[in-house]
Amino acid sequence: MRRRLIQSTLAVVLVVIAVFGVSLVIVETRTISTSAQERVSSEAQRLASIVDSRLIGAGAVNAEILRAQVTPDRYAVIKLPGEPAFEVGSKPDGEVIRGHATGEEGETVVVEEPRSSVTREVGRTLLIIALVALLAVVAAVLLAIRQANRLASPLTDLAETAERLGSGDPRPRHKRYGVPELDRVADVLDSSAERIARMLTAERRLAADASHQLRTPLTALSMRLEEITLTDDPDTVKEEANVALTQVERLTDVVERLLTNARDPGTGSAVTFDLDEVIQQQLAEWRPAYRGVGRAIVSSGKRHLQAVGTPGAVAQVLAALIENSLMHGGGTVALRTRVTGNQAVIEVTDEGPGVPADLGARIFERTISGRNSTGIGLAVARDLAEADGGRLEMLQTKPPVFGLFLSRTPIKRPPSASDEDPTTVR
Template sequence: MRRRLINSTLAVVLFVIAVFGVSLLIVETRAIERNAVDSARSDAARIVAVVEARLAAGETVTAHTMRSAVPHDRYVRVEVPDQPAFALGDEPDGGVIQARQSGSHGELVTVQQSRSVITDEVGRILVIVLVVGLVTVAAATLLAVGQARKVAAPLTDLAETAERLGSGDPRPRHRRYGVPELDRVADVLDASAERIARMLTAERRLAADASHQLRTPLTALSMRLEEIVETADSEPDAVREEAGIALAQVERLTEVVERLLTNSRDRRSDSAITFDLDEVVLQQVEEWRPAYRGAGRAIVHSGRPGLKAVGTPGAVATVLATLVENSLMHGGGTVALRTRIAGNQVVVEVADEGPGVDPELGSRVFERTVSGRNSTGLGLAVARDLAEADGGRLELLQQHPAVFALFLTRESEQPSG
């Protein structure tokens, strides 16, 4: 491409030089010939005037008396009536430029000049045109090389960017080249790179969220199955009850998977419904009670009963399960789930009696990869995302002891008729 750009530029420059050079040479040649003829005529008229003046003064017109009036590069022949003709200067060979002028006394002056004068002048003009042409070609070559490099280098760079993007490196380069068309291509490639990077980030986040969120219900399910094994022989009714709870947890596990897949496509939930908040809270209390009992701790529920919330029950259960598990792992004492009303929202608070959140972390506990005690740092971040996807929010109300609050939209009350 670079060679084609240089060749095309030089071809245009050479064509322009040829057209204008030939035109200039033709015009200058005609002008030089016209000036030479006019000069010869002028010399002839001037010499005739000198001859007439001498004749009028009664002087003899001879070659000796006229030598000072004749230019040295001219051949002049003077013919005077009743006197022998004489000539001054060297008679030119070959082509000549000639002019004749007669006077009032019958005298005749002929002026001749060799055409080599015109040829020499045209030659000088031709040399000037060639020198100017060579300088122009050299300058055009340098300009063409610079322009070719300016165009070809960005195209090569853009090709490398596209190849790197296709090989799985979505980092945008943010390079611009000062050429609007090339900058437009660079903008499109950078936008595509950023879009691919966001997609890859979303996929990685989905995988991390899925691995973390599946761990919580699987842990609860494992504990339920252990309960079933321990009571299988002595308490058949308890086995059936625990098996039913385990099945419910399997269903919730399936719902978690579907929820994560939905969030990977659309971070905003479109399956929100009105549900009984107490039912979800009590379900979590029952599911986690064996784990707390095994740890020598208790989990309790209190607050205003009969509250209705708008959201996705499975997502709310996942958020509460994350908070309860977080209290089991990092908290201490009794864990309390309290429900209350705050304006047009319902609130579920999860509090324990442990040491609380590290002061250095504060509200950063909701950031991904931020963890205070050797955990993955994903649980609270994912829980916050799930809450926001349902139109709610998850906040840390108190650090010592830790109190987390899940805010959900309250069901609008219908006016009585």
């Protein structure tokens, strides 16, 4: 690109120089020739005036008297009436410029000047024009190189930015070049980089959330299937199979919720449900795991509470808190229900050492973990709680107490585009 810009600029300059330079040479040559001719004619007229003045004054007119009036580079021939012509100066060789004049007393004066003087003057003019043209070419080349670098370097940077985007590095560069068109391209690339970064973040977050949220129901399902393989009692097989089917339904609900949140994070499916059913489901699900480590899980508090939310999401939040207590807590885990204002609260606590002081409120941040775990369980749980208008908080650090707050009245959501337009295709 640099070469093409330099070549095109240089070609334009050469064309301009050729057109205007040739025209200027022709005009200057003609001007110099005309000026020389007029100069010689004026010289002849001047000599004729001198001769007239001397003839009128009855003075002598000869070559010696007029020699001082003629410059060394000129040659003059004067012819008086009735007298032979006489010459002043040396007759030039080659082509000459000749001027004629006739005086009032009938005398004729012819002045000649070598054309070589005109040639020399034309040569000097051509040299000056050639030097000016050369300077113009040099200046054009330097300007072309500067402009080529100014345009080519940003394009190289933009190409590198596009290459980085294609290789999976979506960091915007926020670099501008002072050229509106190139800055516009840079703006578009930076905007695209930010969108790609958001999409990659969303995809990574979806993958992390999916792996975490699917792990618990898959583990529970695996435990139920193991119980089936270890027993020959038909009633036990039937009971465990029913529990396994419940886990499959829960797993399906988790997958559907993940996909729904990936398409539209603001979409919720909150309904009014009985908290006791969700809590009892979690107790039945986690008791085998707690018995396996010699611990217990119990529930207490107000019964028959109605709350607004997505039962599957609430179950996921409680499962995350119960699993967190199993991994990091100690002693008996208790689920307590109570009412505060217009909200139903489920508190999950255990008898363990609690949350380290250095974690504090950061416990809900992603990648923050007190041990070698993923660090996204509580963050996902908070997102699930907030998706339906609830909230998840750490009420106490030692012993640890987490509270899930759920509304007891339905939340009014603004109508979506699909609700307003019955013809919308899903």
